Amino acid sequence: MSQTWTQCLNTLKDTIPLSQYSIWVQPLKALEDGETLTLLAPNTQTKDYINKNLKTQIKAVVNQHNKDLKIFIAIDKKPVNNKRHATPLFEDYTFDNLVLGNANQMAYGATKQIAENIKGSPYNPFIIYGGSGLGKTHLMQAAGHLAKAQNPNLKILYVPLMDFVRNITSSLRHNNIEDIKLFYQSADLLLVDDIHLIAGKEKSQEEFFHIFNFLFNGKKQIIFTCDQPPKKIKLLEERLKTRFSQGLNLHLTPPELEMRAAILLKKSQNENINIELTEDVALFIAGHITSNVRDLEGALLKLKAFVDFSKIDNSFISKEVVEAALGDLIKPQIKNIDVNDIQKEVAKHYALTVSDLSSKSRKQHIVLARQMAIYICHELSSLSLNKIGKQFGNRDHSTVIHAIKKIKEKLENQDIKGDYDLIKLRLANL
Numbered sequence: 001m002s003q004t005w006t007q008c009l010n011t012l013k014d015t016i017p018l019s020q021y022s023i024w025v026q027p028l029k030a031l032e033d034g035e036t037l038t039l040l041a042p043n044t045q046t047k048d049y050i051n052k053n054l055k056t057q058i059k060a061v062v063n064q065h066n067k068d069l070k071i072f073i074a075i076d077k078k079p080v081n082n083k084r085h086a087t088p089l090f091e092d093y094t095f096d097n098l099v100l101g102n103a104n105q106m107a108y109g110a111t112k113q114i115a116e117n118i119k120g121s122p123y124n125p126f127i128i129y130g131g132s133g134l135g136k137t138h139l140m141q142a143a144g145h146l147a148k149a150q151n152p153n154l155k156i157l158y159v160p161l162m163d164f165v166r167n168i169t170s171s172l173r174h175n176n177i178e179d180i181k182l183f184y185q186s187a188d189l190l191l192v193d194d195i196h197l198i199a200g201k202e203k204s205q206e207e208f209f210h211i212f213n214f215l216f217n218g219k220k221q222i223i224f225t226c227d228q229p230p231k232k233i234k235l236l237e238e239r240l241k242t243r244f245s246q247g248l249n250l251h252l253t254p255p256e257l258e259m260r261a262a263i264l265l266k267k268s269q270n271e272n273i274n275i276e277l278t279e280d281v282a283l284f285i286a287g288h289i290t291s292n293v294r295d296l297e298g299a300l301l302k303l304k305a306f307v308d309f310s311k312i313d314n315s316f317i318s319k320e321v322v323e324a325a326l327g328d329l330i331k332p333q334i335k336n337i338d339v340n341d342i343q344k345e346v347a348k349h350y351a352l353t354v355s356d357l358s359s360k361s362r363k364q365h366i367v368l369a370r371q372m373a374i375y376i377c378h379e380l381s382s383l384s385l386n387k388i389g390k391q392f393g394n395r396d397h398s399t400v401i402h403a404i405k406k407i408k409e410k411l412e413n414q415d416i417k418g419d420y421d422l423i424k425l426r427l428a429n430l
């Protein structure tokens with residue numbers, strides 16, 4: 001801080017109303033080079049206010065202390081705040097935590113090779129594309145971790161595309177787009193996540209084009225993720241499409257059954273999940289959840305919660321427990337089951353005979369079993385209501401409708417729901 005300014009402040013404090021002094025004068029920073037006193041205002045508003053209302057007064061006071069000093073008022077340009085523009089890498093998204101399979105083998109190999117050779121990779125830009133939840137972000141960040149581990153001095157920037165767009169938008173408002181560009185251009189490895197989201201955002205595309213060229217020409221590595229092959233993105237400038245397609249574009253596909261099971265087994269051992277799955281049970285879950293890895297993780301978390309809250313012994317996670325925990329996620333794929341099989345399973349479950357189900361008995365537990373069997377027949381067989389009625393001692397279709405309605409109500413009861421789930425599970429495994 002300039003010494004002259006420190007002395008001036010004491011005088012100004014007494015001559016300017018205190019509220020005005022503390023809002024406008026106190027925040028100023030001062031630089032003095034012998035000829036000029038530069039007062040740095042934190043923003044345009046302060047600069048304008050001082051120029052308009054206080055400059056004469058300030059000048060007078062300054063010249064009392066040093067009559068030759070010129071005064072200059074400017075805006076204090078803050079150094080670019082790195083934290084605002086980049087997101088740190090997720091700790092867990094490392095190569096070590098990735099399960100390998102046909103679905104990602106090639107992308108894995110390429111990513112690793114690029115990360116190990118960040119300064120001389122022929123694959124620039126490198127684009128990992130594929131559907132949601134398949135591990136694109138994970139793989140890209142694994143490259144960041146590995147590159148950093150090999151060379152801690154590298155500047156690695158990870159940017160979700162929407163953050164980039166937000167930064168561009170706010171830089172237009174604050175008039176500091178050059179700072180933002182300089183920031184991205186300072187990267188040795190730029191990781192841009194979900195680049196497809198740039199579609200239709202013209203200003204962001206324009207700025208990105210310049211950043212891209214700068215880095216590319218400087219032989220800096222760029223990695224993107226995208227939800228489709230870049231050349232297919234609609235509303236993306238042709239020149240960007242061309243640039244992106246020049247690099248290596250690799251596809252991540254949904255993991256196959258064994259890979260899904262391996263992912264479940266690996267993640268079940270994570271300290272935040274920590275449940276014991278057998279290979280059989282992992283295959284069972286993987287057989288039902290086929291979409292993507294994120295859904296597998298969701299299923300594990302649900303299973304963990306079930307095990308924790310129902311206090312089931314961790315080492316007894318059976319298929320039945322999985323069924324109960326995951327419910328809808330694991331709906332048995334059973335259709336068109338034979339009515340006789342349904343009757344047999346229901347009768348067995350309630351310790352009755354198949355003929356009890358067709359009898360005229362009104363005993364409560366027989367009625368429940370009969371209605372349950374009718375309900376499941378309606379759900380799982382393709383028979384009409386009339387035909388179902390015929391199979392249960394020639395009852396008419398209004399009795400069938402009544403039975404379905406009754407069970408619908410009774411499924412609210414946990415015990416009855418438990419019976420129902422178990423019978424269906426057995427039918428699914430016939």
Ligand code: ADP
Binds near residue numbers: 100138293
């Ligand atoms: P995307 O970016 O393709 O939508 P993510 O990279 O966010 O998908 O992955 C979703 C979740 O699945 C993450 O928690 C990630 O760690 C996990 N994941 C994806 N692929 C694998 C894999 N091969 N092995 C282990 N975990 C994986």
Ligand code: MG
Binds near residue numbers: 136194225
């Ligand atoms: Mg992602």
